[in-house]
Amino acid sequence: MTANKIPALYVHVPFCASICSYCDFSRQVYRAETADRWLTAIETELKARADGIRPETIYIGGGTPSCLPLPQLERLLSMLDPYTETVKEYTVECNPELRNKRVIECLASHQVNRISIGLQTADSSLLKTCGRRHDAADVKRLVDQFSACGISNISLDLMYGLPDQTMEQLEQSIAFALSCHPRHLSLYSLTIEPNSVFGKKGIQPADPDLEADMYERICSILKAHGYLHYEISNFALPGYESKHNTSTWEYRDFLGIGYGAWGMEDHYRYTHADTLHAYLDDQLYRNVTELTEKERMFEAVMMGLRLRSGISSKRFYDQFGIHLNACYPNTISALKARGLLAESDDRLFCTEQGWPVLNNLLVEFMEEAQL
Ligand code: SF4
Incomplete structure (x- = not known):
C-alpha cells in the first residue's frame, strides 16, 4: 500500500x-x-x-x-x-x-x-x-x-x-x-x-x-x-x-508515529526505537517484522471476529486473493456445526455462544493454518 x-x-x-x-x-x-x-x-x-x-x-x-x-x-x-x-x-x-x-x-x-x-x-x-x-x-x-x-x-x-x-x-x-x-x-x-x-x-x-x-x-x-x-x-x-x-479490527493498514506507537503497512508491522531517548536520537528507526501471508490471514480472522459483525468474506478475498472458506475449510464448517460461528450474506461472525470463547476458536483456526 x-x-x-x-x-x-x-x-x-x-x-x-x-x-x-x-x-x-x-x-x-x-x-x-x-x-x-x-x-x-x-x-x-x-x-x-x-x-x-x-x-x-x-x-x-x-x-x-x-x-x-x-x-x-x-x-x-x-x-x-x-x-x-x-x-x-x-x-x-x-x-x-x-x-x-x-x-x-x-x-x-x-x-x-x-x-x-x-x-x-x-x-x-x-x-x-x-x-x-x-x-x-x-x-x-x-x-x-x-x-x-x-x-x-x-x-x-x-x-x-x-x-x-x-x-x-x-x-x-x-x-x-x-x-x-x-x-x-x-x-x-x-x-x-x-x-x-x-x-x-x-x-x-x-x-x-x-x-x-x-x-x-x-x-x-x-x-x-x-x-x-x-x-x-x-x-x-x-x-x-x-x-x-x-x-x-478490519485489519486495515495504519501509520504509527512516535515512540510507543506501532503501525502496519503492507506485509510489515513495525515499532520504533526501544526507549524514548533512542527515539529522540533516531526517530526514523523501525523495528520491522515481516508477516507471511498465512500470518496475515490469521491476524485478519483474529481481529475481525472481535467485531459483532465479523469478517467480510469479500474484503478477505480482496485482501488475500483467496476465499475465507477455502482458507480454513475444516475449522469454519466444524465451528458452524457446533453453533459457535455463523454466516450471513457476506459475513462470518461469532454466535452468542462463540464470542465468549473466541480465544478457543482462534486456536482451531491457528491449528488449521499450522502457524
Ligand atoms: S500511567 Fe499514563 S498511560 Fe499508563 S494508564 Fe496511567 S494515564 Fe494511562
Missing part, C-alpha cells in the same frame, strides 16, 4: 503526569524539555513518513496527550493540521485531571471531534489504589466542558476486576458512567503486568469467575441502555462506533 492510501494515523504521546499502578505502557513522567525534543522528533518523522497521506481517522493516544501544556499541545495539533482535510473522526485521549478550558478550546479549534476519557472506576478508594489522581466528579465536569465546546462524542474507559472490587462498586461505576451520557464505552479487565506497580507489589488478579460475572453484568446493563455491543470490549450508541479502532 502506498502511504497516501493509509486510512488511519496514530500518534503516541509517551508522557503522563503520574504513573498508574496497573500501567505497563510506553510512557514516562512528563518533563518539559524532553517533550520539546520529542515534538521536534515527531515533526521529523511526520515529514519523512506521512507526506501526502489523506487519513480518514487520526487518533492521538498515550500516555496522556492532555498532560502536554497548551503551547506544546498546540504545536502537536498544528503539525497534524495538514492531515485533517479528509478526516472523519479525530480522537484525543484525555485524563480527567484536565481543567484548562483553553486546552479544551484548542482541541476543538483543531478539528478534534472525539475525546476518550479514562474514567476507569467511579469509586474514590479504588481510584486511589490505582494511583489515579482524579475523582468521578472530574469526569463529569470534563464531559460537560467538552460538550460546551461542541465535542459531544465522548468515549469513557471503564475497568473491572480491580483489586477487591465488588460487584456493587462496579454497578455504581456503570451507573455513574451512564449519567455522563457517553456515546461510547471501552472495557478493560485488570491485567497484572509484572513491571507495573501492582505486579511489583504482588497484587493478585481477580477471581476469573467474578471477572466473567462482571463482564456479563456490564454487557447486560449497557445493552439495556441502548448501547450496541459492537466489539468484544466496546459499546456504542448507534452511529458512534469508533471508526479508527474499527479500521484496525
Whole structure:
C-alpha cells in the first residue's frame, strides 16, 4: 500500500503526569524539555513518513496527550493540521485531571471531534489504589466542558476486576458512567503486568469467575441502555462506533508515529526505537517484522471476529486473493456445526455462544493454518 492510501494515523504521546499502578505502557513522567525534543522528533518523522497521506481517522493516544501544556499541545495539533482535510473522526485521549478550558478550546479549534476519557472506576478508594489522581466528579465536569465546546462524542474507559472490587462498586461505576451520557464505552479487565506497580507489589488478579460475572453484568446493563455491543470490549450508541479502532479490527493498514506507537503497512508491522531517548536520537528507526501471508490471514480472522459483525468474506478475498472458506475449510464448517460461528450474506461472525470463547476458536483456526 502506498502511504497516501493509509486510512488511519496514530500518534503516541509517551508522557503522563503520574504513573498508574496497573500501567505497563510506553510512557514516562512528563518533563518539559524532553517533550520539546520529542515534538521536534515527531515533526521529523511526520515529514519523512506521512507526506501526502489523506487519513480518514487520526487518533492521538498515550500516555496522556492532555498532560502536554497548551503551547506544546498546540504545536502537536498544528503539525497534524495538514492531515485533517479528509478526516472523519479525530480522537484525543484525555485524563480527567484536565481543567484548562483553553486546552479544551484548542482541541476543538483543531478539528478534534472525539475525546476518550479514562474514567476507569467511579469509586474514590479504588481510584486511589490505582494511583489515579482524579475523582468521578472530574469526569463529569470534563464531559460537560467538552460538550460546551461542541465535542459531544465522548468515549469513557471503564475497568473491572480491580483489586477487591465488588460487584456493587462496579454497578455504581456503570451507573455513574451512564449519567455522563457517553456515546461510547471501552472495557478493560485488570491485567497484572509484572513491571507495573501492582505486579511489583504482588497484587493478585481477580477471581476469573467474578471477572466473567462482571463482564456479563456490564454487557447486560449497557445493552439495556441502548448501547450496541459492537466489539468484544466496546459499546456504542448507534452511529458512534469508533471508526479508527474499527479500521484496525478490519485489519486495515495504519501509520504509527512516535515512540510507543506501532503501525502496519503492507506485509510489515513495525515499532520504533526501544526507549524514548533512542527515539529522540533516531526517530526514523523501525523495528520491522515481516508477516507471511498465512500470518496475515490469521491476524485478519483474529481481529475481525472481535467485531459483532465479523469478517467480510469479500474484503478477505480482496485482501488475500483467496476465499475465507477455502482458507480454513475444516475449522469454519466444524465451528458452524457446533453453533459457535455463523454466516450471513457476506459475513462470518461469532454466535452468542462463540464470542465468549473466541480465544478457543482462534486456536482451531491457528491449528488449521499450522502457524
Ligand atoms: S494508564 Fe494511562 S494515564 Fe496511567 S500511567 Fe499508563 S498511560 Fe499514563
